[in-house]
Every structure is written in structure tokens, then in C-alpha cells.
Amino acid sequence: MHTFQDPQFGDKVVTLMAALVLVLQIAMAGQRWIVTNIRIFAAQSFLLAAMAFTIAWFNHAAHLYVAAGLTLLVKVVLVPILLERLVERIGIRREIDPIVNAPLSVLISGGLTLVGYIIAESFQRPEQAGVAALGHNALAVAISLFLIGFFMTINRRKALTQVLALLCLENGLFLAAISLTYGMPLIVELGVLFDVLVAVLVLGILVYRIRETFESMDVSRLRRLRG
Amino acid sequence: MNMPLPVALFQLGLLVYLAGAAAALLAWRRPQKARLAAFGLPVLGGVVQLAASAAALSGGSASVWTLPLGTALFPWTVRLDPLSSYFNLALSFLVIAISLYSLDYLRDMEEHRNLGAMGFFYNLLLLSLTLVFTAANAFFFLIAWEVMALTAFCLVTFEHEKEEARSAGVLFLIMSHAGTGMLLAAFLMLAAAAGNLDFASFHLLASRLSAPQQAVVFLLFFLGFGVKAGVVPLHIWLPDAHPVAPSNISALMSGIVIKTGIYGMARVFFDFYGAPPLWAGTVVLAAGVVTALVGVLYALMEHDLKRLLAYHSIENIGIILMGFGAALLFRALGYANLAAIALVAGLYHTLNHAIFKGLLFLGAGSVLHSTGTRNMEHMGGLIRRMPATALFFLIGAVAISGLPPLNGFVSEWLTYQALLAGFGTTQSLTRLMFPIAGSLLALTAALAAACFVKAFAIPFLALPRSDAARSAKEAPLAMQAAMGILAAACIALGLGASWFVKVFDPITEQALGIRISASLVAGRGFALSAGAPHSGTVSTAGIALFLVALGAAAGYLVSRLARSQRRSTGPVWDCGLPGLTADNEYTATAFSKPLRLIFSVLYRPRREIQAEYEVSPYYPKAIHFESEIEPTFEKHVYGPLKDWILGVARRMRAIQAGSVHAYLAYIFVTLILLLLFEVRG
Numbered sequence: 022m023h024t025f026q027d028p029q030f031g032d033k034v035v036t037l038m039a040a041l042v043l044v045l046q047i048a049m050a051g052q053r054w055i056v057t058n059i060r061i062f063a064a065q066s067f068l069l070a071a072m073a074f075t076i077a078w079f080n081h082a083a084h085l086y087v088a089a090g091l092t093l094l095v096k097v098v099l100v101p102i103l104l105e106r107l108v109e110r111i112g113i114r115r116e117i118d119p120i121v122n123a124p125l126s127v128l129i130s131g132g133l134t135l136v137g138y139i140i141a142e143s144f145q146r147p148e149q150a151g152v153a154a155l156g157h158n159a160l161a162v163a164i165s166l167f168l169i170g171f172f173m174t175i176n177r178r179k180a181l182t183q184v185l186a187l188l189c190l191e192n193g194l195f196l197a198a199i200s201l202t203y204g205m206p207l208i209v210e211l212g213v214l215f216d217v218l219v220a221v222l223v224l225g226i227l228v229y230r231i232r233e234t235f236e237s238m239d240v241s242r243l244r245r246l247r248g
Numbered sequence: 249m250n251m252p253l254p255v256a257l258f259q260l261g262l263l264v265y266l267a268g269a270a271a272a273l274l275a276w277r278r279p280q281k282a283r284l285a286a287f288g289l290p291v292l293g294g295v296v297q298l299a300a301s302a303a304a305l306s307g308g309s310a311s312v313w314t315l316p317l318g319t320a321l322f323p324w325t326v327r328l329d330p331l332s333s334y335f336n337l338a339l340s341f342l343v344i345a346i347s348l349y350s351l352d353y354l355r356d357m358e359e360h361r362n363l364g365a366m367g368f369f370y371n372l373l374l375l376s377l378t379l380v381f382t383a384a385n386a387f388f389f390l391i392a393w394e395v396m397a398l399t400a401f402c403l404v405t406f407e408h409e410k411e412e413a414r415s416a417g418v419l420f421l422i423m424s425h426a427g428t429g430m431l432l433a434a435f436l437m438l439a440a441a442a443g444n445l446d447f448a449s450f451h452l453l454a455s456r457l458s459a460p461q462q463a464v465v466f467l468l469f470f471l472g473f474g475v476k477a478g479v480v481p482l483h484i485w486l487p488d489a490h491p492v493a494p495s496n497i498s499a500l501m502s503g504i505v506i507k508t509g510i511y512g513m514a515r516v517f518f519d520f521y522g523a524p525p526l527w528a529g530t531v532v533l534a535a536g537v538v539t540a541l542v543g544v545l546y547a548l549m550e551h552d553l554k555r556l557l558a559y560h561s562i563e564n565i566g567i568i569l570m571g572f573g574a575a576l577l578f579r580a581l582g583y584a585n586l587a588a589i590a591l592v593a594g595l596y597h598t599l600n601h602a603i604f605k606g607l608l609f610l611g612a613g614s615v616l617h618s619t620g621t622r623n624m625e626h627m628g629g630l631i632r633r634m635p636a637t638a639l640f641f642l643i644g645a646v647a648i649s650g651l652p653p654l655n656g657f658v659s660e661w662l663t664y665q666a667l668l669a670g671f672g673t674t675q676s677l678t679r680l681m682f683p684i685a686g687s688l689l690a691l692t693a694a695l696a697a698a699c700f701v702k703a704f705a706i707p708f709l710a711l712p713r714s715d716a717a718r719s720a721k722e723a724p725l726a727m728q729a730a731m732g733i734l735a736a737a738c739i740a741l742g743l744g745a746s747w748f749v750k751v752f753d754p755i756t757e758q759a760l761g762i763r764i765s766a767s768l769v770a771g772r773g774f775a776l777s778a779g780a781p782h783s784g785t786v787s788t789a790g791i792a793l794f795l796v797a798l799g800a801a802a803g804y805l806v807s808r809l810a811r812s813q814r815r816s817t818g819p820v821w822d823c824g825l826p827g828l829t830a831d832n833e834y835t836a837t838a839f840s841k842p843l844r845l846i847f848s849v850l851y852r853p854r855r856e857i858q859a860e861y862e863v864s865p866y867y868p869k870a871i872h873f874e875s876e877i878e879p880t881f882e883k884h885v886y887g888p889l890k891d892w893i894l895g896v897a898r899r900m901r902a903i904q905a906g907s908v909h910a911y912l913a914y915i916f917v918t919l920i921l922l923l924l925f926e927v928r929g
Contacts, residue, residue: 120909136920143927168920175912 031079035200038072039162042196043134046169046189050176051127053117058185059104062192066096069192073199085199088210092195095214100188100221107181107225111232119176126176130169137165159200166193178239180228184221191217252311254328257300258382259313261340264293265375272367279358283351286367290347290374297340297378304333305751318388322445327384330754331519334595335381335511338602341737342503343374349610349730350496352723353617357494366406366494373399373500380508386435386445390428393508397424400505403497404489416488423485427475431512434468437461438520447519455522462521466528469516470535477509478562479569480539481881486562487546491554491622495613498554502561503606510568510598517576518591518759526580530681533573537685540566540692545850548699548843549877551836552622553612556703557605560648563692564601567663568594570685574666577681579760581673586666588756588764589778593662595752600655600741604647607734611641614723614731615707619716624836626714627707633720638708640731645704647738649697653788653795655741658776660693661786665778695843702839711830742788746776837875844877852878 045065049058070092077085119126141161170190174183195213271285304311310329318324328336350370354363376399379392401424405417435445441457442449454465471482478486490501517524517532543562550556571594578587614637615630616622631638647654650661667689670682712718722728741748746769753763770777775787822828844853855875859868903914 136924140923140927168916171912171916171919175909175916178909 026079028079031075034075035072036158038068038075039159039196039200042068042072042192043162043165046166046192047127047130047134049185049189050130050169050173051123053119053123055108055117055182055185056105058117058182059101059108062185062188063097063101065189065192066092066100069195069199070097072196076199084210088199091211091214095218096188096192099218103221103225104181104185107228111181111229117177117179117182120178121176126172129172133168133172134161134165137161137163137168140164160197163193163197163200166190166196168193180224180231184224184228187220187224188217251313252307254300254304254307254333255311255313257296257303258326258328261293261297261300262375262378264289264296265371265378268293269368269371269375272364272371275367276362276364279361279363282364282367283354283358286363286371287347287350287354290343290371293374294340294343294347297336298344300328301333301337301340304328305330305337305754312384322387323385324388325384325446326379326382327447328382330758331511331514332382334599334751334755335507336378338507338599339374339377339381339504342500342602342606342734345606345730345733346496346499346503346610348733349499349613349727352726353494353496353613355724356617361406366403369399369402369406370497370500373403373505377504377508381511384447386439386447386450389447390432390435393428393431396505396508397421397428400501404493404501406494406497407492410492412488413492416485416492420485420489423475423482427472427482430468430472430475434465434472437465437468447515450520452520452522454516454520455524459525462525463528466516466521466524470513470532473509473512473516474535475509477506477513477565477569478539478543479509479535479565480542480562481885483539483543483562484881484886487550487555487558490558490561491552495554495609495616498558499606499609499613502558502609503602506561506565507598507602510565510572510594513569513572514591514595514759517572523579524576526577526678529573529576529578529580530678531573532569532576533681533685536566536569536571536573537688538566539563539569541688542566542850544692544695544699545843545847548695548702548840549851551624553615553624553627553703553707554609554622556624556699557608557612560608560696560699561601561605563696564597564605564648567660567689567692568597568601570594570689571597571659571663571666574663574670574682574685577670577678578666578673583673584760584762585764585767586669586673588760588762589662589669589768590666591756591759592749592752592764592768593659593666595755596662596749597656597659600647600659600738603734603737603741604644604654604656607640607644607731607738608648610727610731610734611637611644614727615641615720617723617727618720619714621714621716624703624706627717628713628830628833629709629711629717630720631708633717634708634722636728637723637731640728640735641708642704643735643738645700647742649700650693651697652786653742653792655738655745658742658745658788660689661776662778663689665784669778698843702836706834706836706839710833713830713833743792745788746770746773749776850880852880854878 042065045061045068049061049065052058052061070089073085073089073092076082077089121129138161141164144160167190170186170188170193173186173189177183177186191213198210268286268289271289272282275282275285310327312325312327315324315326354361354366357363373396376392376395380389380396383389383392401417401421404420405413407413408417437457438450438453439445441461442453454462457465475482475485486506490498493501513532517528521528540563543559543564543566547556547559547563550559571590571592575587575590575594578584578590612622614634615627618634619627619630621627643654647656650656664686667682667686671679673679712720723731749768750765753765756762756764768776768778770785771787774789775785777785820828822832825832844851853875854877855873857874858872859865860870860872861868
């Protein structure tokens, strides 16, 4: 059998890419330049698109090609460009100042990965060893991505960086979807991607407004809105 | 379709109430039509429901009917079993009288009040009350229960421009919801054990739970229903909410709405529980004693006629609970016969109280209607201006004081008999409960009689104390007729007690498996006996005959003596002061003074006298007198509770920091904990 048609080989490739996605996520949690962050997000999304492509190739799931292409277009190209423009236009300091410092963030991210694996463990069914092997690792990574993304939304003060964290969180959901069920129905996939795009646009405007009003993007200042 | 007669009548009755509500809405802008439709139709609905419940009670077997609403999981099932039908009987009888009364009572309100709204809520309240009494599914029951609470709230706050009505309504709503929360928890615990929400599957279920669960379910039900019934110390909403409503609504609230709590307890204690633990009966009996005593003691201090009656409702709930508590104790001890007698006493008193309290509130409404005040100190001499109202009020007062031969006496006598028989049933210390409860019941009845001497004498006798009382007019015909119906029922249920007790046979058979009426009737059906070998017997009919004979003899003697002696008329001795006026009369405050002193531990009375004088303190120009009693429960129970809740709420505000990060962190931590919990489980 040709190597590129062997599902075993496909599994290994997918697992490797999932590991890389996780590493990028932890890197994002640990470093502090906004522009770098955006680029890491782009790289992560690119890896995800590649994963979708690989899964589609080895499992003959045709509609996943569309999902992979759309991910490439929206998350690797459009969203990073929009975000970088926003960063330039509002001319903020290029640093993220997180609530928890970088080393500790990485540690916490590691801990959350552990939690992700513990949770994914419970989904494993011994009788479906073949599918589960792929599903298990990728699901664990997906849950970890989700949790770390969530942690990042808490850890960041500025609205723009929170948008980034939200996008990473969404990547985790996407990974879970493609690895467990070979993708959701195409229409759902389209809807999700469109949502992400709209969310970025709306949040971009919102960030701009918050800055106009409070002379800062620090959402902690929203506290003033409390009655 | 072949449908049992009770169900067909029941459906028709529900439809009439619904039609009343719809008619009230349609006639929204035409007060006169709204009044006639919204209060005329329930008279008819009440008659139909009365027939339905009488048919169900005499029919024996319970008929079930499911409303074509609801879902498979929550069917809206109605079951007309004897217990339900008995309460529906009390409700529909009262509805007939109150609706009839309302037809004339509300005539003056037409111009400046939205009678459409009142009629709408009134009919909805009747509908929900009927369904509360007959629902056979916990979910359906709670829906009816909540509709009842909300419509009652709308009626209590009908005169919403008054501050006291609004605050009473809010208090009522808070207490009512706290109670419903407890009921919901208790029903869910039962549902978890039964697997569904049907009352039929709850039958005897509670006794199969583990002991701690049984205790929790019992207490939740007792407190939850206790709020609605007005059990001390959960009663504080009642004397505020009942008087501020228009009097026809007060009569309905005090007469039957609080009985929904009693119905719930009866359903739980005697249907869901097989034989509840001994402590449960002790708790209910003790709560009954405290409730009765506290209710009557506060009633004594009231000079607002309607508040006084509201406090008496609390007292009577206490008497009913004494019957229930004794029944529970007897059941736990294995004396089914005594349990049946105590249960009959409690249920009989429930109906009796509905009738005489309805009558008294309608009487108070007539007085309020013609004098415009609820304060007794401004009434007086009304017996000459409103003779019919005075007569009916007197009958109600005699009945509620538990004097023979009226209905209040019969049920209180049965309660005594049950309590007195209780001493011999056990060797444990629990038996001391019975004589203590019996003697306190006697004290309660005596104090109630004292209170109604005041409640009748101050408004109706002597000279008018104000211009309003001087120009009072007799109540219109429909109001008199309504009071007459209830007064007649008071007499009939008293004199015909030995016939009426047969009604309880299907109920005791359903609850305890025995029929008791045969052993309660003695002397060829003219006397009541308490069933046990050494217990007393009493014949209300005999007492009535004796009283009539005594009255006739006295009348004869007086007329004979009057003929033989010369009669002369002279002025009243006025202690040398220039002429007697209404100001010299005995007041309600003065009348209750001895009791205020005796029970000062509870009342903690405060009084203040200021005299103004110019030359010498012996010749005051004006004296200012102020007297008040301390609201013990509000101050010592609810005050600290309110402070505690507000304190906790203030500390909880720290959670709502207004920080997006904090909120996100809450969600995050909750999510992780839930995930890990799920994995572990």
C-alpha cells in the first residue's frame, strides 16, 4: 500500500500537527507582543487547515476540503490582516500586559493541558480502538486549546488581545469538530467561520469605541459602568 | 360520551367560572355589566360546583378526569376524591354567598373603580382554588397554587393607591413564594422516589422514605403549607393582607384561601404518609396550640374590626391544626378510631370556620360599607340602624366563640374529646401533650369569647361614637341575603351535627380505612358522642330546645311581672357630671385593658399620657393618650432575619465586581470543576 493511502500514517501526521498546534497555543499564552501573537494565531490556523486537509485526504471526507479552504482564507489571511490593521490604526503599545506573568502563564497552560487529557480520557471507548486513537489525542488537544484560550481571555486586559484569545478558543472547537466527526455539516462550518469574521469586525469597532471613550483599551475600566 | 355525573358537573362549574372571567374582560368599560356578569355567574358556578362535590362525596369512588392541556410528562389531571370534594364543597358554598353579597356591595364602587379587573381576578381566583383542591398531579397543583397566589395578590392590592395595601401585597407575595419554594422542593423529593408526579403514586409513599428524608419532606410540606395557612410564626402577612382587600375578598381570603394550606396538609399527612413519626404529630399539635393562642391574644388587642377578624383566622387555623396533630399522634400510636375522630374534628372546624369567618367578614364589610371606617372606636349603636346585620354578626360571633348550639361549638367539642381521650393512649411523656393542649384550647375559646363580646358590643351596642355611625344605613337586600345564608348554615351545621358527620365517612375511609360516623352518633341521632366508652355526649338540638324553653319561660315571667308591677322611666345616674354622651362609653381599649396587663409578657405594652393644663394639674385642658403593643414577631423574628438577608446580600455584592475578567474567571472555574466532576462521576 502506498504510504499516502495508509490511515495509520495519516493518524501519525494528524497527531504531530495537533501537538504543534498545542505548542503554538502555549507559546501564545507565554509571549507578550501583540503582532507576534497575531502571527502565531495565523500559523496555528494554517496548521489546523492542514489537519482538516489531511483528515479529508485519508478518510475521503470531501466536504472537509471546503472547510480547510475556508479556514485558510478566513483565519490565516483575512482575520490576521484585519487585526494587524486595527493595531496600526489605534496605535497602542505593542505589548500585552497580562495579569499573570509569562512563566506562570505557561505553567498554568501546562496544567490545563493535563486537565484536557484527563477529560478526554473519559471519552475513550476500548471497543473502538482504531478511531479512538486518533480521536483521543486530537480531542485532548482540542479541549486543552479551548481551556487555554479561555484562560487567555481572562489573563489579558485589553479588548483586542481578548479577541485574539477568543479566536484561539474557537480554534479548539474547530479541532474537536474535525477530529471527532470529520467535521460538522458544511453549513454549520460556514456559519461558524462567518461568525468569526463578523465577531472580529464587530469587536474591532467595539475596541475602537472603548478606546475613544475611556482613552484606553483596558476592559477593567468598564467597571465604571456598574450601577 | 359516558361521563360520571360529578365530573360533568365539575366541568360545567369550571366553565362558568371561566365565563365569568371572560365576561368581566368583555365588560371592562361598562362597570355595571361587569359587576352583574362577573359576580352573578359565580353564584351559578358555585351552585353547580356544590352539586358536583355533593355528588362526588355521596358517589363513593373517586372520578378522574384529565384536562386536554398539558403534556404527557405533566398531565393536568383532576381527581374528585372525598377529601378534594369536601374542600370544594366548602369553597363553592362560600362562593355562592360571597358572590351574591358582592352584587350589592360593589354597587357604590362602580363609578371610581375598575370592576372589570376585580371580576376577572375574582373568577380566576375561584377557578384556581377549585383546581388546587382537585388537582391530582404535583406539577398541575403547583401551577394552580401559583395562579391562586398571584390573583390573590392582585385582589389584595386592588386599592393600590393606599400605601398599606401595596406593602401588605408585597409581604404576601414574598412569604407566599418562600412557601411555594419549600413545596416545590418537597414535591421534587417525592417525585424522585416515585418516578412521576402523580398524587396517586405518592399515596403512602412518604412513609417508605428513609427517616431523615421523611423528616425533611414533612417539615418542608408543613412550613410550605403553613405559610399559606398562617401558622405562627409564619403568619405575619395575614393580618396585613386580609383587611386591606375589599371586604368580599377578605371573606374569601380568610374563609377559604388560607384553607388551601389546610387542604395541602391533610393531603400530605393523611394520604402521602402512612403513619408519620410520633414527633411529627407533636410538632403539629404544638404549632396548633401556639398558633391558636397567639392568634387570639393579638386579636384581643385589635380595634380594627377586620384586622381583629384576620387574627381570629390565625386562631382557628391553630384549632384545626390541633385536630390534625392529635390525629397524627393517634395514628402513630395505632389508635385508628381516635385518629378518625380528631381528623373529623379538624375537617369539621375547617368548614365551620369558612362559614362563620365568611359571615363575620361580610358583616364587617356591611359595617364598613355604611360607616366608612374599620376602627371600632368610631362605631357604636349600630344595632338600631342595622338590625339585620347586627343579628347575623351576632350569630357569627356566637359560632366563632364556640358557644352551643352553633357549629363552632360542635367542632371544638370534638377536638376536646379527642384531646381528652389522648391521655390514656400512651405511657410516654408525649401523653402530657394532650391535657396541656386541651387546657390551652379551653383558654383560647374563652379568650375568643371575650374578644367577640368586644367585637359585637363596641360597634353595635350603646350610643354612636361618631357622625358616620349615627347616619349608618342597613345593608342592601343581596348583602343581607348572603349573610342570612351563612348564618343559617351556622345554625344548621350546629343543630344537624349528628347528621352531618356522615359526610366524613368516605374521607376517613380514604385516609384511615375506617368509617366513624356510626360511633359518633348517639341518642337516636339527636346527640353526638365521642366514640370512646367513657367520653361525653352532647346534643346541640337538645341544648337549643332547652335554650328556647328557658327563653320562653323567662319571657313569660317578665311579661307577668311587668303587668303586676308599675313601670316608671327616669334619667340615668351620671355621677354628677353634666349629661352622658358617647364619650362616657366603655371603649374597646378599656375593655381589653385587663388582658393587656395579664399578658404583658407577650404584648410589652407602651403607653403615654400627656396632659395640658393652665392653672392646676387637677383641671386639665386636654389629655393626650397613646397606647400600643409591641409587634413581637415582626421585631424579634423577622427583624433580625431581614437584617441578616440584607447583610448577606451586601457581602454577595463583592462577587458582582463589574470586572469582565472576574466574570470570565467565574465561568472558567465553574466549567473546569463541572468537567472534572463529570469525569470523576
